[in-house]
Structures are given as C-alpha cells and as structure tokens.
Amino acid sequence: xxxxxxxxxxxxxxxxxxxxxxxxxxxxxxxxxxxxxxxxxxxxxxxxxxxxxxxxxxxxxxxxxxxxxxxxxxxxxxxxxxxxxxxxxxxxxxxxxxxxxxxxxxxxxxxxxxxxxxxxxxxxxxxxxxxxxxxxxxxxxxxxxxxxxxxxxxxxxxxxxxxxxxxxxxxxxxxxxxxxxxxxxxxxxxxxxxxxxxxxxxxxxxxxxxxxx
Amino acid sequence: xxxxxxxxxxxxxxxxxxxxxxxxxxxxxxxxxxxxxxxxxxxxxxxxxxxxxxxxxxxxxxxxxxxxxxxxxxxxxxxxxxxxxxxxxxxxxxxxxxxxxxxxxxxxxxxxxxxxxxxxxxxxxxxxxxxxxxxxxxxxxxxxxxxxxxxxxxxxxxxxxxxxxxxxxxxxxxxxxxxxxxxxxxxxxxxxxxxxxxxxxxxxxxxxxxxxx
Numbered sequence: 001x002x003x004x005x006x007x008x009x010x011x012x013x014x015x016x017x018x019x020x021x022x023x024x025x026x027x028x029x030x031x032x033x034x035x036x037x038x039x040x041x042x043x044x045x046x047x048x049x050x051x052x053x054x055x056x057x058x059x060x061x062x063x064x065x066x067x068x069x070x071x072x073x074x075x076x077x078x079x080x081x082x083x084x085x086x087x088x089x090x091x092x093x094x095x096x097x098x099x100x101x102x103x104x105x106x107x108x109x110x111x112x113x114x115x116x117x118x119x120x121x122x123x124x125x126x127x128x129x130x131x132x133x134x135x136x137x138x139x140x141x142x143x144x145x146x147x148x149x150x151x152x153x154x155x156x157x158x159x160x161x162x163x164x165x166x167x168x169x170x171x172x173x174x175x176x177x178x179x180x181x182x183x184x185x186x187x188x189x190x191x192x193x194x195x196x197x198x199x200x201x202x203x204x205x206x207x208x209x210x211x212x213x
Numbered sequence: 214x215x216x217x218x219x220x221x222x223x224x225x226x227x228x229x230x231x232x233x234x235x236x237x238x239x240x241x242x243x244x245x246x247x248x249x250x251x252x253x254x255x256x257x258x259x260x261x262x263x264x265x266x267x268x269x270x271x272x273x274x275x276x277x278x279x280x281x282x283x284x285x286x287x288x289x290x291x292x293x294x295x296x297x298x299x300x301x302x303x304x305x306x307x308x309x310x311x312x313x314x315x316x317x318x319x320x321x322x323x324x325x326x327x328x329x330x331x332x333x334x335x336x337x338x339x340x341x342x343x344x345x346x347x348x349x350x351x352x353x354x355x356x357x358x359x360x361x362x363x364x365x366x367x368x369x370x371x372x373x374x375x376x377x378x379x380x381x382x383x384x385x386x387x388x389x390x391x392x393x394x395x396x397x398x399x400x401x402x403x404x405x406x407x408x409x410x411x412x413x414x415x416x417x418x419x420x421x422x423x424x425x426x
C-alpha cells in the first residue's frame with residue numbers, strides 16, 4: 001500500500017482579513033485563489049505562496065485516476081497550511097472542472113464532509129501533519145530538493161508513505177524533516193507537486209504491480 | 214526522443230450552430246466547454262464527447278512539467294477533432310489556471326500562434342493526424358483498450374511516437390489504426406488521457422534516463 005500525503009498544501013478559505021477587499025468581493029467562491037485574489041493577498045503573511053487550489057486539484061486528478069488507485073493500493077491525504085487533513089475515499093471520482101472542484105473544497109472546509117449525508121467521499125478533520133503520519137504504516141519518505149539524490153525505483157518499498165509538498169515555492173511549514181525516515185531528492189530542480197506524485201506512483205506500479213509474475 | 218501526440222482531442226471554438234443558444238451566450242470564452250455548454254451541445258453531432266479542454270489542459274500540465282521534458286527529450290503535439298495540430302515549444306511553461314488556459318487556446322485557434330510576435334510558444338496549423346505522423350521519427354505506438362495487452366516498460370523504445378486519445382469516451386475519429394506500428398493496451402479499463410501520458414513518460418524516463426550509468 002502507498003500512502004500519499006500532500007503536506008502543507010496551500011488550500012484554505014479566504015481569510016477574514018481580506019474578505020472585504022475589492023479584488024475578493026466580486027467572486028462567489030470562498031476558496032482563496034492567487035490567480036484571482038492576487039492584489040488582496042499582498043497584505044497576507046506568506047501571501048506569495050498561498051491560495052493554490054490548482055496544485056491540489058491537478059495532484060488529485062493524477063493520483064485518483066492512476067492505475068495504482070484503481071488497483072486499490074493507494075490512499076491519498078491532503079494536509080493544509082491550516083492543519084486540516086482531508087481524507088479521500090479511494091472510490092472518489094475527482095471532479096475535472098476546476099471551478100466545480102473549488103466549490104467542493106469550499107463545502108468540505110465549511111462543513112467537514114462531502115456529501116452531507118451517506119458514505120463520505122471526502123472528510124476534513126482538524127489534524128496536524130504529525131497526527132496524520134503517526135497513523136500511517138510504512139517507511140516515511142519526504143521529497144525535497146534538500147534531500148539525498150536517489151532513484152524513485154530504488155527507494156520504493158511495498159509499504160511506503162510518500163510526503164510531497166502541496167505548495168509552489170519555499171519549504172515545508174510543518175516540522176516534517178523530524179518525522180521522515182528518509183529525505184529524498186529525485187531531480188536537481190524543484191518540481192511541481194503533481195510531477196513528484198506521478199513519478200512516485202508509476203515507479204511504484206512498475207516495481208510492485210507490472211513486474212510481478 | 215519521445216513524441217507525444219494527443220489525437221482527436223475535443224478542443225474547438227464554439228460552433229456557429231449553437232453560438233446564439235442561451236447556455237452559451239452568457240460566457241466570454243469562445244472555447245467549447247461541456248461543463249458550461251452542456252444544454253446547447255445536445256443538438257451537436259457527437260455532442261456527448263465534445264468540448265473537453267480540461268482533458269487537454271491536464272495532459273499538457275503532466276507532460277510539460279515532467280522530468281522528461283526538462284531533459285529536452287519530449288515533444289508534444291495536440292491534434293484536434295477539427296484537424297488542427299498545435300505544436301508546443303518545449304520551453305513553454307504551461308498556464309496552471311484553467312480559465313486562463315482556455316483564453317490561451319482561444320487566441321491560438323483564432324490567430325494561429327501564441328504570442329502574437331516573437332518566438333512562438335505554441336503554433337496551430339491546419340493538418341490531419343496522418344500529415345503530422347508522417348513527419349515524426351520513431352516507432353508509432355497507439356494506445357487503445359482494443360490493443361494487445363502489454364507492459365509500458367517493455368514496449369518503450371528510445372525513438373518512439375506515443376499516440377493517445379484526447380477525448381473522454383468512444384473511439385478515435387481519425388483512421389489511426391492504419392497509421393500505427395503497434396496498438397497497445399496497458400490496462401483492462403479505459404483510462405483518462407493524462408493517466409496514459411504519465412505512464413508513458415515515467416516508464417520512458419525509468420528505462421532511458423534513470424537506469425543509464
């Protein structure tokens with residue numbers, strides 16, 4: 001089983017502080033989005049990296065539609081800057097339209113689950129990254145340009161927890177270097193989250209699914 | 214070198230026939246999008262599968278941000294239902310925001326190139342899939358659930374042309390089965406275009422980049 005954790009993801013509701021700003025008021029969605037709220041975000045701490053639901057969306061489309069997930073061997077978690085952890089039911093068909101995805105994330109962050117009734121497809125809980133990682137079995141590999149240069153295929157183990165940053169620049173906010181068994185770099189440049197996600201998933205598949213007799 | 218061809222992609226400007234429909238008139242973008250124009254599209258031939266710029270967008274984000282592209286070993290082409298071929302400069306940083314991506318595609322389909330002046334990042338030419346494939350060197354592998362079940366790693370060759378359908382359901386519109394050297398299925402279910410794109414790219418990288426001395 002691979003557990004995939006998108007850590008310190010830049011996904012959040014619009015902070016109170018900028019809710020009245022002209023560049024924010026005109027939109028119906030309450031999810032912070034740097035491509036819309038750029039001007040208002042200049043006054044926010046860490047404003048240069050926040051408001052990136054697009055990174056979460058693309059990473060989830062890559063992960064949830066993978067062969068690994070279809071084979072039932074993948075669990076995906078989104079941990080956010082605000083210490084919310086989104087648990088995703090592996091059966092979830094991720095919404096492809098970006099606007100609708102943001103609507104879903106808003107519902108999730110405001111109400112804690114989607115859909116409101118019946119079996120949850122996604123659930124949001126107040127949890128730190130440490131609290132999440134404690135529960136997951138497997139070797140904890142943190143991906144970071146600061147890590148030891150390694151080949152994805154070599155480091156993959158059958159039970160593995162892959163921790164990938166869900167932010168566009170900078171470093172992890174959570175004290176994640178203390179929680180990992182290994183810190184690994186797969187390339188000499190910073191890669192987008194979904195590129196690391198796809199490298200991890202396909203390398204795992206090739207090692208543990210396709211090459212098995 | 215890998216040439217990646219998204220074939221018969223469901224990317225087009227809004228057809229004249231439905232331009233006046235109430236579910237179309239309210240939007241500024243002139244790119245057909247089934248998540249917005251669903252009602253109007255019922256009267257279009259093949260309306261059930263058309264208007265999927267999201268599939269092209271996600272596939273391009275996966276391809277252009279890959280390690281393979283950063284290493285200069287990938288060329289990407291989008292062939293559309295209307296027999297336009299979009300040539301993408303490997304240096305292009307693909308726009309992450311979906312709304313802006315559609316704006317770019319509109320500009321490209323209306324004016325033929327982006328940006329208007331200077332070195333082109335993307336160019337749209339009137340070409341059939343056959344005309345494009347004639348120009349590309351390498352073994353032509355067509356991915357289709359109808360193909361022979363094979364492992365991605367085994368079929369990859371150093372010079373290869375991967376042909377992947379850029380549509381959500383159904384079969385290729387172009388006579389592509391006659392143009393391919395091999396028709397291959399990598400999974401027993403239909404996969405989204407970007408899942409096949411990532412499987413092809415990472416398997417190629419593992420075979421020809423990471424495992425080289």
